[in-house]
Amino acid sequence: MKFKGIPVSDGLAVGKCKIFLADVDCEIYSIDNVIRxxxxxxxxxAKVKKELLETIEAIEKGDRLNGDEANIFKAHIQILEDPLFYNEIFNRIKIIKKNVESVINVVVKELTDKFEKSGNEVLAERTVDIKDLGYRIISRLTHKQPLKIKDLDGTIIIAKELTPTQLLHLASEGVAGICTEKGGITSHVAILSRSLDIPALSGVKNIVEYLGDGEYIVIDTEENEILFNLSDKELDKYVFLRRQYQKMIKKRRATKKLSSVTKDGKKINLAANLSLIEEVQKMKEYGVNNVGLYRTEFLFMDREDIPSEEEQFRHYKKLGDSFKGDYLVIRTLDAGGDKNISSINNIHEENNPFLGWRGIRICLDKKEVFKTQLKAILRAAAFSNIMLLYPMINSSEQYEKIMEIFDECVFELKKTKTVFNEEIKKGILVEIPSAAYYMDYFSQKIDFFSIGTNDMLQFLLAVDRTNDKISNMYSWYNKALFSIMNEIVTKATKYNKKVQVCGEIASDPLCLPVLIGLGIHSLSMVPSAIPKIKLLLRSFSVDECKEITNTVLNMDRDTEIKSFLSGRFKEFMGREELINEMSEMWEGK
Amino acid sequence: MKSLKLKIKNKLGIHARPASMIVDAAMKHSGNIKLIANGIVADAKSILSIMMLAAECGTEIEITAENNSDDDKAADDIKNLFERKFDED
Known part of the structure; x- marks a missing residue:
């Protein structure tokens, strides 16, 4: 079993989980002596303030945290002395004549309610600071250990939400990983856990109710997953992987400066598939300069409204500004299939969502949503080399409609004298088999192609890979897939158009020579896979790849193709000095 | 008494960090310093009340300082923070 989350701090953690309930329990009793x-x-x-000052000093001096974190605790001191907090509690003791601990809980609750009800997201996020202070003062007053739980060494903490103080305490107890329901990539927990090098996953809904203390779980930020109910064998695998992880990260970073060329000098573009702007950091660490697929769905998720043109424009521009590269391919909204966006679609109402209302089909029906996004992308493209990618295209007629809407956007932007890039490069995702039969048409209309092999294979074989009964049939070592890719590339090449592959196959080392042999020009994949693909790429020549591709295209059976490719892969692995470099990177995978 | 008006220029508006900077600046002066935005009055020495303004980019904000020997300086100090966009952009 596994849940998905947002990786806020990279790493792999294996351990027993501990559910951490953050509510501060305290007694409530009446008092007579108000002054006391x-x-x-x-x-x-006064003690807490001193403690906070010491924390700040320790952060500023220490080498574990990088200094920025001190600001969090500086703000805490201000809250501590804030009349709305301090005076309120002080005066309230006299009014309700209850012990100070309970008064603190009441005031903290009132303040956080106000913040949460403001509807302002930034404000709501800060309630954690107020709660944190309440927690700190009460812990001090009751002389309780800041955390009642002990023996946390090596455990993975599961919580609805953690405050910075709690996190620092947990870190000093030696926790191995953190998983929270609330909090995003910019939350305190994210910032602190990154500095402390504790693997952390956020935004995992209902996880607190789902798990029990003592279960063995795994946090894997490579896959953005928290896994549980694992067999001993699986656990062993993760324990092994964890050991490799740090070494692997080092190796990966070491590939940063290497260029992505084959042994005989042909340059292949390696690019990243991203969903979040924050992932750019990881991409840079591996020396990747291009984004081959930016999924825009996250901008639309977890909210009631559609992001405005201005908001989207700022987002795309910021993304473009965040790295220096040759290109950034932005895919227009690809809702549907397995992606629900509450303001737009509901896949549960569909009998067959993967063949249903999804991708460009939704955009063409919801013209205003589409136009808003197109305009935002066109505007951002004036500032960096952004390219447009339309998903789920199946016919020429569909593209004609897109062109009409595109022209409307251009007209409107011109009318309002807005800065934008009319010459933006346009491409389609070839992921529906029928699109492959319109290659002559598309080649004259667009600038590049990107093959989405995940959907392409699903449609070619009519196999739903999420269906356990048949998912074993979903194999990309497949004649039909390679043949249709061959057709696509051959046609595109005739018109001098480049072809990219952005499905999972792009990160499969076994298939790499086939893709190069087919004449694929760029590969886009999860950033973490790029280093190993880059190293492998450097070990063979284009001619060798062509020969492999020709052999594979003449094979009929999946198993035959796979074993042939495995054999060649082992041969490449044994080449030159790469053998030591690479073996560690692949172990356990 | 000194009063001046301006518009919030930093993209993120007055979130925790800018609010913290305003408090730091206000604490250096005696007297009452207030921020007024969206019809709400906030005490410039209270980080919580400033955050509760929920003032975003583009919001018009008024700074007033009174009962202070250097009202002008107090208001100007805070105005400078806004002008500097809280060192953000």
């Missing part, structure tokens, strides 16, 4: 209770509060606040 207020004094208790005052003294404690």
């Amino acid at each position: 209770e207020q004094r208790r509060f005052k003294t404690c606040v």
Whole structure:
């Protein structure tokens, strides 16, 4: 079993899980001596302030955290002394004549409610700071250990949400990983766990209710997954992988400066598939300069409204500004299939969502949504080399409709004298088999092709790979897939158009020579796969690839193709000095 | 008494960090310093009340300073932070 999340701090963690319930329990009792209770509060606040100052000093001096984190705790001191917090608690003790701990809980609750109800996301995120302070003061007052749980060494903490103080305490206890329901990539937990090198996953819904203390779980930020109910064998594999992880990361970074050329000097573009702007960082670490597929769905998810043209424009522009590269391919909204966007579609109402209302079909029906996005992309393209990619195209008529809408956008942008790039490069995702039969048409209309092999194979074989009963039939060592790819590339080449592959096959080392042999010009994949593909690429020549491709195209059986490719792969692995470099990178995979 | 108006220029608006910077600046002066935005009045020495303005980019904001020996300086100090976009963009 596994849940998906957003990776906020990279790494692999294996361990027993511990559910961490953050609510601060405290007794509630009436008091007679108001002055004494207020004094208790005052003294404690002074201690907490001192503690915070020490934390700040330790952060600024220390080498574990990089200094920016100190700002979090500086703001905490300001909140501590804030009249809305301090005076409110101080005065409230006199009014309700209850012990200070319970008063703190009440005031914290009131303040966080106000923040959460503001509807302002940034504000709502900051409630964690107020809760954190409440937690800190109460822990001090009750002389309880900041965290009641002990023996956390090597455990993975599961929580709805963690405050910065809690996280620092957990880190000092030696936790192995963190998984939270709330909090995104910019949250405190994200920033701190990255600095502390603790693997962390956020945005995993309902995980607290799902898991029990003591279960063995795995956090794998390569796959953005938290896994549980694992067999001993699977656990062993992850324990092994964890050991390899740090070594692997080092190796991967070491490939940064190598260029992606074959042994005989042909340059192949290697690019990243991204869904989040934050992933650019990882991409840069591996020396990748291009984005071959940017999925825009995340911009539309988890919200009630459609992001405005301005918001989208700023997002795409920021993305373009965030790296220096040759190109950034932005795919227009590809909702549907397995992707629900509450403001747009509901796949549960469809009998057959993968063959249903998805991709460009939705955009052509919801013209305003499409236009808003197109305009935003066109505008951002004035600032960096952005290219447009339309998903799920199946016919020439569909493309005619796209062109009409595109022209409308251009007209409207011109009318309002907005800066944009009319000459933006355009491509289609060839992922529906029928599109391959319109290659002459498309080659005259567009600038490049990208083959989406995941959907292409699913449609070619009529196999739903999420269906366990038949998923073993989903194999890309397949004659039909390679043959249709061959047709696509041959046609495109006739018109001098480049072809990219952006499906999972692009990161499969076994298939790499076949793709190069077919004449694929660029490969786009998850950033973490790029280093190994780059190294392998450097070990063979284009002629060797062509020969492999020709052999494969003449094979009928999947198993035959796979074993042939495995054999060649082992041969490449044994070549020259690469053998040491690479073997470690592949172990366990 | 000194009062001046301006528009928020930094993209993210007044979130925690800018609010924290405003408090730092306000604490250097005695007297009452207030920020007014969206019809809400905030105490410039209270980080929570400033954050509760939920003031975003483009929002018009008024800074007032009174009962202070150097009202002008107090208001100007805070205005400078806005002009500098809180060192963000």
